[in-house]
Amino acid sequence: MANIAHQFMRELTAPQAWILLLLPLFLFLVRYSLSARRARKIRQQQDDHHLPPSPPALPVLGHLHLVGSLPHVSLRNLARKHGTDLMLLRLGAMPVLVASSPRAAEAVMRAHDHVFASRPHSLVAEVVLYGPSDVGFAPYGEYWRQAKKLVITHLLSVKKVQSFRHAREEEVGRVMGEIGEAAAAGVAVDVGDLLSAFTNDLACRAVMGESFRREGRNKQFRELVADTSPPLAGFNIEEFFPFLARFGVLSKVVRAKSERLRRRWDDLLEPLIDDHERQYDAATATATESDPKGFVDFIHVLLSVREEYGLTREQMKALLLDVFFAGIETSAAVLEYTIAELMRRPHLMKKLQAEVRSCVPKGQEAVTETDLAGMTYLRAVIKESLRLHNVTPLVAPRISMASCSIDGYTVPAGVRVLINSWAIGRDARFWEDDPEEFVPERFIGDGSAAHFSFRGNDFQFLPFGSGRRMCAGMNFAMAIVELMLANFVYCFDWELPPGKERQDIDMAGVFGLVVNRKEKLLLVPKFRVC
Numbered sequence: 012m013a014n015i016a017h018q019f020m021r022e023l024t025a026p027q028a029w030i031l032l033l034l035p036l037f038l039f040l041v042r043y044s045l046s047a048r049r050a051r052k053i054r055q056q057q058d059d060h061h062l063p064p065s066p067p068a069l070p071v072l073g074h075l076h077l078v079g080s081l082p083h084v085s086l087r088n089l090a091r092k093h094g095t096d097l098m099l100l101r102l103g104a105m106p107v108l109v110a111s112s113p114r115a116a117e118a119v120m121r122a123h124d125h126v127f128a129s130r131p132h133s134l135v136a137e138v139v140l141y142g143p144s145d146v147g148f149a150p151y152g153e154y155w156r157q158a159k160k161l162v163i164t165h166l167l168s169v170k171k172v173q174s175f176r177h178a179r180e181e182e183v184g185r186v187m188g189e190i191g192e193a194a195a196a197g198v199a200v201d202v203g204d205l206l207s208a209f210t211n212d213l214a215c216r217a218v219m220g221e222s223f224r225r226e227g228r229n230k231q232f233r234e235l236v237a238d239t240s241p242p243l244a245g246f247n248i249e250e251f252f253p254f255l256a257r258f259g260v261l262s263k264v265v266r267a268k269s270e271r272l273r274r275r276w277d278d279l280l281e282p283l284i285d286d287h288e289r290q291y292d293a294a295t296a297t298a299t300e301s302d303p304k305g306f307v308d309f310i311h312v313l314l315s316v317r318e319e320y321g322l323t324r325e326q327m328k329a330l331l332l333d334v335f336f337a338g339i340e341t342s343a344a345v346l347e348y349t350i351a352e353l354m355r356r357p358h359l360m361k362k363l364q365a366e367v368r369s370c371v372p373k374g375q376e377a378v379t380e381t382d383l384a385g386m387t388y389l390r391a392v393i394k395e396s397l398r399l400h401n402v403t404p405l406v407a408p409r410i411s412m413a414s415c416s417i418d419g420y421t422v423p424a425g426v427r428v429l430i431n432s433w434a435i436g437r438d439a440r441f442w443e444d445d446p447e448e449f450v451p452e453r454f455i456g457d458g459s460a461a462h463f464s465f466r467g468n469d470f471q472f473l474p475f476g477s478g479r480r481m482c483a484g485m486n487f488a489m490a491i492v493e494l495m496l497a498n499f500v501y502c503f504d505w506e507l508p509p510g511k512e513r514q515d516i517d518m519a520g521v522f523g524l525v526v527n528r529k530e531k532l533l534l535v536p537k538f539r540v541c
């Protein structure tokens with residue numbers, strides 16, 4: 012490569028070589044002067060239109076250098092430093108509004124929900140999610156409205172989630188069996204791995220009726236989710252500098268990488284849809300009024316409503332992908348954070364075990380969904396975990412579709428909006444009793460947050476977002492998390508591996524579509540003494 016460059020340079024005349032060497036500098040200066048002009052324009056607009064406050068920025072980069080590897084943490088620190096709950100930043104060329112208080116969140120997600128109900132464009136989502144034609148990334152409009160209605164009605168409503176009870180209990184039972192083998196052998200289990208395999212198997216069962224564990228297909232799904240999530244999470248260079256993407260090279264690289272991912276998804280999904288289509292056609296040919304051949308998995312459901320909703324094959328695939336991206340890592344990460352907190356605080360683990368074990372009839376091997384009804388402390392533990400370790404800390408980005416006014420400031424159209432719900436959940440102005448501590452008691456009895464729900468009406472507590480774009484899978488997720496946590500603490504007692512102390516458990520996370528714990532959680536299961 013170096014030789015080719017050398018030869019190429021030798022073949023140029025001296026002035027040509029100079030022009031070539033100076034070209035990047037020239038492009039940079041042009042870009043710099045345009046950015047400086049834009050920065051002056053923003054300052055001017057700030058004076059004229061009373062834009063939200065903005066900390067000092069660098070040329071070209073704007074505030075990009077202030078965003079670290081954990082954006083929710085750096086944005087919280089920045090808001091604190093400048094004493095403002097509504098900040099207008101410039102990340103490269105992209106204007107970003109950051110809301111860091113319940114009041115600002117309410118303005119975005121309730122008062123002006125209609126203005127902020129769309130998602131910003133992402134090249135990766137455009138390619139991987141066919142348009143995007145899923146629910147999570149689709150721009151606001153009729154397609155999104157119909158797609159969300161379809162997904163909720165046929166997969167995620169309370170009734171549908173209840174009908175999935177048998178699969179949940181069966182999969183939890185299988186995981187307990189696996190843990191039992193480790194307990195018998197006296198070895199540690201990798202809790203994160205176990206949980207993400209479990210939520211992945213459930214997603215596979217919901218989507219295609221089987222986990223395909225034996226064929227190893229569930230592993231392929233997990234690997235593919237793990238490879239696709241980071242680029243889908245945003246904070247990518249082409250989003251900050253759209254002019255670089257327009258020059259071609261960067262956009263080609265991102266597009267090519269995304270197309271490779273989409274092809275891998277196609278290879279997995281296409282044969283599954285084909286199989287289902289064959290079964291569906293055969294079954295509908297023999298269906299009668301008394302035996303309508305009700306189908307239970309999501310691919311069958313999509314096949315049965317494709318004409319009613321006018322769905323293309325690509326749109327069907329995009330809707331299936333939502334279950335994988337939204338449903339696997341989120342619930343597994345919530346469970347892992349919760350278990351890690353309980354291991355750090357043995358008195359809370361004991362209190363939870365006492366509740367769960369007292370609610371299950373004597374001699375019963377596992378917790379069923381019927382037993383969950385009386386477990387108020389279990390629900391408080393999960394809520395506290397969702398507050399302190401919000402696994403979607405910046406909710407999911409929105410974009411302003413028109414100009415509007417918040418708290419007397421003008422928010423122009425086309426501004427990306429981040430709600431720092433992680434920061435809000437840890438802010439001492441809105442939470443009593445040491446908000447950095449894990450205290451489930453705040454959510455029960457006469458605790459300060461006893462009346463808070465996560466259904467999007469309490470803007471201090473937004474683990475599932477709020478408003479029109481609120482999470483569609485909340486019921487699905489909570490059913491999984493509650494049943495798994497209850498069984499985890501019911502069936503076994505847990506110890507740390509030799510040499511590990513509870514104060515050594517590191518709660519640090521890695522940012523992505525979902526924030527996951529960085530450190531592996533290895534725990535040794537012990538059969539409980541009745």
Ligand code: HEM
Pocket residue numbers: 146147148159167333334337338339341342345402403406407473474475476477478479480481482483484485487488489
């Ligand atoms: C504990 C687990 C989960 C958490 C913490 C969570 C959190 C979130 C959050 C914060 C949003 C963005 C909401 C907003 O913009 O206001 C969201 C959107 C969404 N979630 Fe979840 N989620 C979870 C599980 C699930 C599951 C299991 C599914 C489906 C199987 C799901 C499906 C969706 C969909 C489709 C959207 C997009 C909604 C839209 O844009 O209209 N989620 N979720």
